[in-house]
Amino acid sequence: MQINVVTIFLLVFVSTLFAAGASGSEPLPEILVIGDLREQDELSSTTSVTVVGADDLKSKQAEHLEEALGFLPNVNFAAGTNRARFFQIRGIGERSQFASPQNPSVGVLIDGIDFTGAADVAGLLDLDQLEVLRGPQGTRYGASGLAGLVYIKSNDPMPDPSADLALGYGSYGRRTGSLVLNYPLSDRTAVRLAADSRRTDGYYDNTFLNREDTNGTDEQSLILKVRHETPSGTLSWVTRAADFDNGYDAFSLDNLRTTLSDEPGHDQHKMVAHGATWQQPLGSLELEAQLSHVSSELLYGYDEDWAYPEIHPFSYSSTDEYARDRDRSSLTLSLSSLADVSRDRPSWTGGVHLANQSVALKRTYTFLPGPYTSRYDYQTRSLFGEISLPISASVQLVAGARLERRSQSFSDSESVQFRPEDSLWSGRLALQWDLAAETMAYLSISRGVKSGGFNTDGTLPASLRRFDPESLIEVESGLRAKLADDRLQLKAALFRADRIDQQIKSSRVTPREDGSTEFVDYLGNAAEGVNQGLEIEARFLVSERWQGRFALGLLDTEFDRFINEFGEDYSGREQAHAPRYTAQGSLNYSAERFNVQIGIEGKDDFYFSDRHNVRSSDYLVVNVSSTLHFDAFDLSIWGRNLTDETIYTRGFGSFGNDPRKDYATEPYFQFGEPRVWGMTLTAQLAGQ
Numbered sequence: 001m002q003i004n005v006v007t008i009f010l011l012v013f014v015s016t017l018f019a020a021g022a023s024g025s026e027p028l029p030e031i032l033v034i035g036d037l038r039e040q041d042e043l044s045s046t047t048s049v050t051v052v053g054a055d056d057l058k059s060k061q062a063e064h065l066e067e068a069l070g071f072l073p074n075v076n077f078a079a080g081t082n083r084a085r086f087f088q089i090r091g092i093g094e095r096s097q098f099a100s101p102q103n104p105s106v107g108v109l110i111d112g113i114d115f116t117g118a119a120d121v122a123g124l125l126d127l128d129q130l131e132v133l134r135g136p137q138g139t140r141y142g143a144s145g146l147a148g149l150v151y152i153k154s155n156d157p158m159p160d161p162s163a164d165l166a167l168g169y170g171s172y173g174r175r176t177g178s179l180v181l182n183y184p185l186s187d188r189t190a191v192r193l194a195a196d197s198r199r200t201d202g203y204y205d206n207t208f209l210n211r212e213d214t215n216g217t218d219e220q221s222l223i224l225k226v227r228h229e230t231p232s233g234t235l236s237w238v239t240r241a242a243d244f245d246n247g248y249d250a251f252s253l254d255n256l257r258t259t260l261s262d263e264p265g266h267d268q269h270k271m272v273a274h275g276a277t278w279q280q281p282l283g284s285l286e287l288e289a290q291l292s293h294v295s296s297e298l299l300y301g302y303d304e305d306w307a308y309p310e311i312h313p314f315s316y317s318s319t320d321e322y323a324r325d326r327d328r329s330s331l332t333l334s335l336s337s338l339a340d341v342s343r344d345r346p347s348w349t350g351g352v353h354l355a356n357q358s359v360a361l362k363r364t365y366t367f368l369p370g371p372y373t374s375r376y377d378y379q380t381r382s383l384f385g386e387i388s389l390p391i392s393a394s395v396q397l398v399a400g401a402r403l404e405r406r407s408q409s410f411s412d413s414e415s416v417q418f419r420p421e422d423s424l425w426s427g428r429l430a431l432q433w434d435l436a437a438e439t440m441a442y443l444s445i446s447r448g449v450k451s452g453g454f455n456t457d458g459t460l461p462a463s464l465r466r467f468d469p470e471s472l473i474e475v476e477s478g479l480r481a482k483l484a485d486d487r488l489q490l491k492a493a494l495f496r497a498d499r500i501d502q503q504i505k506s507s508r509v510t511p512r513e514d515g516s517t518e519f520v521d522y523l524g525n526a527a528e529g530v531n532q533g534l535e536i537e538a539r540f541l542v543s544e545r546w547q548g549r550f551a552l553g554l555l556d557t558e559f560d561r562f563i564n565e566f567g568e569d570y571s572g573r574e575q576a577h578a579p580r581y582t583a584q585g586s587l588n589y590s591a592e593r594f595n596v597q598i599g600i601e602g603k604d605d606f607y608f609s610d611r612h613n614v615r616s617s618d619y620l621v622v623n624v625s626s627t628l629h630f631d632a633f634d635l636s637i638w639g640r641n642l643t644d645e646t647i648y649t650r651g652f653g654s655f656g657n658d659p660r661k662d663y664a665t666e667p668y669f670q671f672g673e674p675r676v677w678g679m680t681l682t683a684q685l686a687g688q
Contacts (some may be wrong), residue, residue, distance in 0.1 A: 014016035014276040026540055027486030028547075033108065035131040037386055037400070038336065038349055043480040046398055046442040048134040048493035048535050058547065059586050059599035059623045060682060061168075061638045063176070063198060064492025065130070065152065067124035067673075070601035070621075071584050072132045073535045073553025076577050078608075079649035079670045081300065082202075082246040082267035083120040089134050090497065091531045091557040091578030092147035092472075095609075095650075096506060097459045098322065098362055098521055101376045101410065101501075101631045103450050106148040107137065111154055111223075113275045113292045114328060114355070117420045118146050121242040121269050121296075123221045126194035128153045134535065135474050135495060136448025137401035138426020142353070142382050146448040146472065156236070157190035157227045158182050163685035170678025173201035173213070181578045188229040195222045203674055204249055206259045208308055214249035215266035221616060234279035249307050250650075250670045253658040257671055265302030265317050271295070283340070288351075296326040304366070305657065312659045318366040330355040344393075347682040350385030358490050374456065381405045386428075394434040398444075401427035406451045407514065416528040418454045422469055425449065438482035447476045451502065455522040467524050472499045472531075487541040497530040503527040504562065504610050505576075524534035527610075529575055531555070548587040555580055562610070567623050570610065579604040579618075614653030614667040619645040634684040640676050647672030 031042040031051045042051050052071045062068040063581040066084035069075050078095035086094045087106045097117070108389060116124065123129070130152050149196035161183050178196035185191060192634035207355030216564040219242070226237040248265035273294035280287045299319030305633040309315040334351030356379050386400030388565040403425050430444035452468045476498035481490045500591055504526040533555040541547045558576040574580075586599035602620040607613065625638035641647070650670035656663040 014399075015669050023106065028489055028541060031129075033131060034129075034153060035133055035140075035149060043438075043482060043489060043491070044440065045394070045480075046432050046444055046478070047137075048163075048476065048491075048495065050132050050134075050537060050551065053128045054124075054129075055452075055584070057124070057127075057587075057597075058627070058636075059597040059625045059638070060590070061154060061198075061625060061636065063124055063680065065119065065124065065150070067640075068124065068130055070582075071551065073537065073551045073582050073584070074134060074533060074555050075132055075553075075582065076579060076606070077604075077649070079250070079672070081120060082217065082248045082250070083244065084649075085112045085120040087119070087150065089132065090495070090533065091555055091575050092497075092499075093577065095577060096521060098207055099361065099372065099374070099409075100455050100522070101453060103453050104144045106452055107141045107145045107149040109141075109149065110273075111151045111225075111240060111275060112277060112290055113238070113240065113294055114274045114330060115273075115294065118271075118296055118298065118326060119150070120267070121221070121244055121271050122150075122152060123198075123219070123242070124152070125178060125196045125221050126154045126192075126223055126589035128155045133296070134493070135476055135497070136426060136446040136472065137383055138446065138448050139386055139428055140401055141401050142380065142404045142426065143406060143422075143449055143451045143469075145426050146450040146470065147234060153227070153598060154223050154238075155195065157181075157184075157192040157225050159184050159187075159190060161686055164682065165685055166680055166682045168680040170676055171676050172203060173199065173216070174676070174678055175199045176496065176680070181557070184417075185260075190227050192368070193223070196220070202247060202249075203671065204252075204257050204259055206249055206261060207262045208262055209264070211264075211494070214247045214259065214261065216247050218245045219243070221519055223586065231276065236277045238273075238275045240271070240273045240275075242269065242271045248300070251302075251652075251668055253306055253660070253668075254670055255667070257674075260307040261303035262308035262317070265319075265321075266299060268299040270297045282335075284338055286336050286338055288336070289334075290332040293329045294327070295545075296324075298324040298326065300320075300324075302366075307657075307659075316659075320366070323362045323364075325360045326357070327359075328355065328357040338606060344390055346387060346389050348385065348387040351383075353380070353384065354383040355380040362550055372413055374410065376408070376410050378406060378408045389438070391431075397434040398430040399428070401425065408451075408453070410454065410456070412456060416456060417522075418466070420452060420453045420454065420466075423464045424451060424527060438479045438486070442480075443477045446476070446477070448472050448474065448497075453523065455524075457522060458522045460520060464522055464524060467503060468501055470499065470501050470503045471495045472497045472524065474498075491535075491540045493535045495534075496530065499527075499529040500529065502529050502559075502562075503528040504612050525571075528560040529562070530559045530560060530577070531578070541674045545590050546574075546587065547590075547618045548585065550585040551583070553560065553584075554583040559610075575605055576607045576610045579606040579616075591627045595629070596618055596628070597624070600621045608651035609650075609653065612653035614651045616648040616651060617646060617649050621647075632683060636680040636682070637677055639681070641673055644675035 076088045078086045093106045121596040133149045137149040164180045166178045180194045182192045198219045201213040204215040206214040224239040224243045227236045244266045248267040265374040278289045304318035332353045336349035337347045358377045361374045382404040389397045407421045428446040430443045431451040450470045476495040478493040538550045539549045557578040562570040581604045583602040588597040605615045605618045621641040623640045627636040648669045649672045652668045656665045
């Protein structure tokens with residue numbers, strides 16, 4: 001199905017006319033961006049940013065980050081797991097991880113705690129808002145923010161007591177429940193506790209084992225927050241815990257939602273994280289200290305042959321499993337000038353960031369003589385700062401930079417050792433013009449960077465073991481406007497990023513003596529590239545009861561220079577996981593006893609990999625949710641992907657795995673969510 005991009009523009013234009021002609025409705029609420037270096041109004045940001053709140057997600061009843069990504073223009077994800085763990089912004093980002101350590105391009109922060117590279121536990125329990133900041137976030141986040149940053153924030157404790165319960169039921173064995181308790185311990189201290197449980201059978205049937213749940217989900221999450229106001233400052237504490245015990249059985253020899261695995265895989269993650277934030281005014285300044293620690297146990301494995309021994313002429317059977325223990329601690333100290341509402345004086349922030357991470361891996365693989373183990377540690381020490389200078393009454397100059405020293409250490413059971421160190425810098429320079437009372441334009445140039453690293457998977461030759469840092473230079477211009485008495489909010493950003501020493505994921509397929517093959521992913525500085533495009537977003541009020549939003553991302557990517565491991569020249573080809581458009585729109589109607597929201601999401605097709613030509617399919621899906629409001633509870637009936645579009649989230653195209661076809665090379669796909677429906681009953685047990 002081809003989505004007409006012009007239609008999206010027309011919808012935005014018609015919405016503008018409706019909003020401009022609306023009368024008698026309250027203005028749209030102000031939205032604050034909290035994931036940036038300093039909190040600010042969304043329409044004042046000189047970064048292309050999308051903020052999505054819990055109300056925006058009603059049409060999807062989204063409970064996990066991957067279910068909300070369709071609301072974010074020029075954002076994509078790769079599966080190969082049960083839950084999405086790998087994200088791409090503007091066509092830049094990782095797609096998988098096996099034995100080798102990974103240097104991410106997209107940072108993920110949840111309640112201020114770093115979950116980058118392990119964000120499969122990114123549930124949306126008790127969501128306040130979800131943000132994505134596109135483009136290099138070097139000043140804010142350093143070498144892990146080359147492409148951008150995803151920030152998830154849950155609700156803070158409130159001064160009034162409340163209790164909310166939600167129960168859900170739906171297709172594919174869906175059973176959910178959540179409880180949120182908020183209680184003030186005193187005038188200055190409040191605590192908030194949220195917990196949920198989600199179970200589904202998944203969207204695959206294993207016909208060999210006669211089971212429907214081998215790709216199912218079994219997830220529990222908990223959030224505890226405490227906020228204490230002192231006479232001169234604020235102390236906040238958060239504990240997050242998760243126990244995800246999901247199956248992984250998602251590839252079929254027949255490219256259907258039926259599998260033949262005799263040993264289905266798993267995708268498990270047990271996590272406990274703690275974070276503390278102290279904010280203290282010091283005259284005209286503010287001191288902030290953030291301390292966090294996260295400990296995770298990840299277990300990921302799969303049936304490598306996707307079948308049972310008897311289907312192979314030589315009774316071939318293989319499994320691969322990766323057990324990782326991951327610990328990360330960080331400390332950030334920053335000092336800032338207090339916000340100047342008049343913006344006629346300089347404002348600034350600066351600080352230091354320290355982070356340590358260690359990962360212990362144990363790989364158990366059929367074709368290894370014994371378990372493979374490795375230990376990977378890295379330390380990051382950073383200095384950062386940003387200043388905003390008034391040039392005139394209507395022009396501001398914003399300048400920021402970050403200096404980072406990253407030390408890595410790696411050793412494994414095969415006596416392989418690496419100890420690289422990188423000195424990295426990133427920064428940003430922006431001009432901001434106030435064109436009118438509610439209209440702003442900006443122009444920025446940014447440098448992003450990602451550290452170098454090494455490959456450890458399989459039997460790679462020495463020449464493919466190491467790779468250097470990657471960097472990019474991005475130029476972005478944007479426009480922000482509030483129109484029609486703030487019943488219409490518009491945002492637009494135009495960007496171009498030139499990538500240097502681009503780290504490309506490649507792979508090798510090496511035959512073994514027994515007829516099986518070794519499949520090894522590896523990274524290398526194999527290319528130069530250009531990523532450019534446009535993002536347009538609109539929020540509008542048609543009337544007191546009707547409101548909506550639209551978002552459109554256009555993306556053009558190509559390799560300036562890329563010759564793959566087979567000697568094939570891919571110069572001029574699109575980069576992987578970079579759909580040429582992403583589009584979303586929703587319309588919400590609210591009455592005293594009834595609410596309905598309908599949403600559409602569209603995405604163009606894209607290459608799955610930079611080493612073969614297999615593409616996904618484009619799609620346009622429709623999501624609907626309707627809610628009846630009663631005195632004591634709300635009842636929501638909802639459906640996602642109502643047209644039952646076929647969605648591919650991962651694809652392979654460089655090997656064959658089917659013995660019935662003599663292992664001929666062919667494409668294989670992992671499927672996304674089909675048509676699903678559900679009911680959710682929400683009750684407010686206490687509070688207003």
